[in-house]
Amino acid sequence: xxxxxxxxxxxxxxxxxxxxxxxxxxxxxxxxxxxxxxxxxxxxxxxxxxxxxxxxxxxxxxxxxxxxxxxxxxxxxxxxxxxxxxxxxxxxxxxxxxxxxxxxxxxxxxxxxxxxxxxxxxxxxxxxxxxxxxxxxxxxxxxxxxxxxxxxxxxxxxxxxxxxxxxxxxxxxxxxxxxxxxxxxxxxxxxxxxxxxxxxxxxxxxxxxxxxxxx
Numbered sequence: 001x002x003x004x005x006x007x008x009x010x011x012x013x014x015x016x017x018x019x020x021x022x023x024x025x026x027x028x029x030x031x032x033x034x035x036x037x038x039x040x041x042x043x044x045x046x047x048x049x050x051x052x053x054x055x056x057x058x059x060x061x062x063x064x065x066x067x068x069x070x071x072x073x074x075x076x077x078x079x080x081x082x083x084x085x086x087x088x089x090x091x092x093x094x095x096x097x098x099x100x101x102x103x104x105x106x107x108x109x110x111x112x113x114x115x116x117x118x119x120x121x122x123x124x125x126x127x128x129x130x131x132x133x134x135x136x137x138x139x140x141x142x143x144x145x146x147x148x149x150x151x152x153x154x155x156x157x158x159x160x161x162x163x164x165x166x167x168x169x170x171x172x173x174x175x176x177x178x179x180x181x182x183x184x185x186x187x188x189x190x191x192x193x194x195x196x197x198x199x200x201x202x203x204x205x206x207x208x209x210x211x212x213x214x215x
Contacts, residue, residue, distance in 0.1 A: 004035060008080040014050060015082055019092065021099075022071040022085040023196045024117045028092035029100040031060075033082065038073075045070045047086060066090030116182070116192055123186040139183050147187055150180045 009015050014032040021028055031049040033041065037057050040048040047060040047068035061067030068086035075082055093100040123136060130137040139147050154177035161169040185191070 002075045002079065004038060006079055007038075007075060007082075008078065009035065010080075012052075014052070015080060017047075017049065017073075017082045017084050019047060019068065019084045019086055022087050023193055024115060026099055026115070026117070027101050028068075028086070028088065028098070038082075041070060041084070042073065047084060060092075061089065064090065064094075066092070068092070119179075120182060120186065120192060123182060127186055136183065139180075140187065144187060147180065147184050151177070151184055154180050 007015055013034045015034075015038070017031050017033045019028045019031060020026065031047075032052060033048070034050045034057075037048040037050045040046075040057070040059070044059075047070060049058055049060065050056070051058050059067075067089045068084075069089070071085040071087060073082055073084050088098075091098050093102070126134055126136040127140045130141065139150065154173065157173040158170065158177050161173045185195075
């Protein structure tokens with residue numbers, strides 16, 4: 001672990017803190033901390049920053065209720081910047097957008113971004129506003145039984161490909177299965193955050209079990 005005394009604060013006693021959603025990995029905002037706000041953040045497990053414009057500490061969410069629960073704080077190799085992983089209760093931006101970084105400047109014509117959050121948003125859109133010719137909308141139109149049938153079929157395809165030890169085919173089939181699982185999640189109102197919390201709770205339990213076995 002890096003000690004606070006090892007961090008390099010600037011001439012104003014500040015260090016930049018890049019805040020990232022621990023689930024989606026999306027960059028939420030860039031803020032600044034001084035030593036006091038960093039200590040408060042660590043003690044309360046809530047993001048606390050130093051406002052350069054108001055020249056004072058501010059606890060994120062103290063007026064809006066949009067608190068950021070800290071999962072971890074990591075320093076860079078030069079010890080002069082921080083990444084703060086959080087589980088946000090609401091929008092990070094004062095303009096009420098999930099992230100302060102919501103304004104594209106440039107996009108590559110040959111490469112594109114992908115995120116599970118964006119895919120879930122697309123699936124929800126196809127469910128709430130069906131699109132003619134869309135396979136996703138077709139699944140939602142047919143309902144739960146059809147979706148479950150497809151999940152079952154894709155599970156079988158994954159098993160067959162894996163048993164044949166065909167890596168590329170297994171990857172292809174797992175991607176198909178993941179998509180249909182996410183369609184099922186959307187149909188039943190299950191979010192990525194729900195799955196994240198469940199897996200995180202199991203990780204903690206597994207950690208405790210391992211520790212008990214070692215003692």
